[in-house]
Amino acid sequence: MVVGEIPIDVDVAVLGGGWAGTAAALAAAGRGKQVVLVDAHGPGGRSFQEIYGPLRALQAAVEPAWRLRAPPFTALHREPFQLDWTTLRGWVQASVQEQVRRLADQMEEAGVEWVHGRGSFAGERELRVESEHGLLRYHFERAVIATGARPDASALRAGKFLTPTDLLALETLPERLAIQGGDELSLELAVLCAKLGVQVTLHMPPGQTLLPGWELDAQEMLRDGLAGLDVTVVAGPPDETDAPTVITGPLAPAIDALGLDAVNVHTDPAGFIRVD
Known part of the structure; x- marks a missing residue:
C-alpha cells in the first residue's frame, strides 16, 4: 500500500500549531473527538518557537538581572552588571525546546495526532499533508484554520x-x-x-x-x-x-497554498478569511 492511498478518518483537522490551533486541538480531544493537528514547525508553531517562546524566556532571565543594577544590589558587584548574550541565547534555546517537549507530551496524552508537515485542502472534507513520511490524506468532519499571520x-x-x-x-x-x-x-x-x-x-x-x-x-x-x-x-x-x-506589522494572513477554494472559503481584498 502506498502512503496516502487510503484516507484516514478524523473528527477534527487543525491546520496550525500555535496557541490557537493547539488550544482548539486539545479542547476537541478533551470532548472525545479524534483530532489531527498539522504544522510545519512542530509543537507550539512558528510563533511560539521563534518569537513568543524566546521572548518570554528572555524576559524571565533579564528581569532579575536588571534589578541587580539598582540599589541596594549595586553594592554586590564592582563592575557594571552585564549579561552575556551568547550564553543567554543558549539558555533560551534550551528553555524553549523543553517547553516544546512538554507540549508534545501533553498532546500525546490527550490523544492528539501531531503531524509535522504542510497541509492543504483537496476537497470539501479532505486534507492532504506533505509530511516527513510522505503524502498523507485525511477525511474530516470539521476543520480549524489557525495558521496565524506574518x-x-x-x-x-x-x-x-x-x-x-x-x-x-x-x-x-x-x-x-x-x-x-x-x-x-x-x-x-x-x-x-x-x-x-x-x-x-x-x-x-x-x-x-x-x-x-x-x-x-x-x-x-x-x-x-x-x-x-x-x-x-x-x-x-x-x-x-x-x-x-x-x-512587527502590518501582518498578512499565512493562508497561501491552503487550497481554500476546495472548501468554499473565501478571502477579502486584504487577504483575510471572510467569516459569517
Missing part, C-alpha cells in the same frame, strides 16, 4: 529590516535599534532590548498612540516607564541611516 513583506520599504524572529536570533545585539510600531510586541521588544543595553528608538506611525485603545493614564505611565529605560519615542518612520529596524 509581517507583510510587501509593506516594507527599502532598507535593512528585521522581523521579531530575526532580532531574537541575532548572534550579536546591535548598539542601536529602531523599532517601528506601538503595539504590544513592539513595546515588549523595546523594553527587553533596552534592559540588555541597546539604545532603542520607538517609531510610532503618524497619529498613532502607544497601545491604541488603552486608557490615557495607562499610556502616560507607559511613556514614563520607557523614558526611565532611555527608550526614545518619536513620530514617523525611521530614517534611512537608522539601522537596523525591527518591523
Whole structure:
C-alpha cells in the first residue's frame, strides 16, 4: 500500500500549531473527538518557537538581572552588571525546546495526532499533508484554520529590516535599534532590548498612540516607564541611516497554498478569511 492511498478518518483537522490551533486541538480531544493537528514547525508553531517562546524566556532571565543594577544590589558587584548574550541565547534555546517537549507530551496524552508537515485542502472534507513520511490524506468532519499571520513583506520599504524572529536570533545585539510600531510586541521588544543595553528608538506611525485603545493614564505611565529605560519615542518612520529596524506589522494572513477554494472559503481584498 502506498502512503496516502487510503484516507484516514478524523473528527477534527487543525491546520496550525500555535496557541490557537493547539488550544482548539486539545479542547476537541478533551470532548472525545479524534483530532489531527498539522504544522510545519512542530509543537507550539512558528510563533511560539521563534518569537513568543524566546521572548518570554528572555524576559524571565533579564528581569532579575536588571534589578541587580539598582540599589541596594549595586553594592554586590564592582563592575557594571552585564549579561552575556551568547550564553543567554543558549539558555533560551534550551528553555524553549523543553517547553516544546512538554507540549508534545501533553498532546500525546490527550490523544492528539501531531503531524509535522504542510497541509492543504483537496476537497470539501479532505486534507492532504506533505509530511516527513510522505503524502498523507485525511477525511474530516470539521476543520480549524489557525495558521496565524506574518509581517507583510510587501509593506516594507527599502532598507535593512528585521522581523521579531530575526532580532531574537541575532548572534550579536546591535548598539542601536529602531523599532517601528506601538503595539504590544513592539513595546515588549523595546523594553527587553533596552534592559540588555541597546539604545532603542520607538517609531510610532503618524497619529498613532502607544497601545491604541488603552486608557490615557495607562499610556502616560507607559511613556514614563520607557523614558526611565532611555527608550526614545518619536513620530514617523525611521530614517534611512537608522539601522537596523525591527518591523512587527502590518501582518498578512499565512493562508497561501491552503487550497481554500476546495472548501468554499473565501478571502477579502486584504487577504483575510471572510467569516459569517
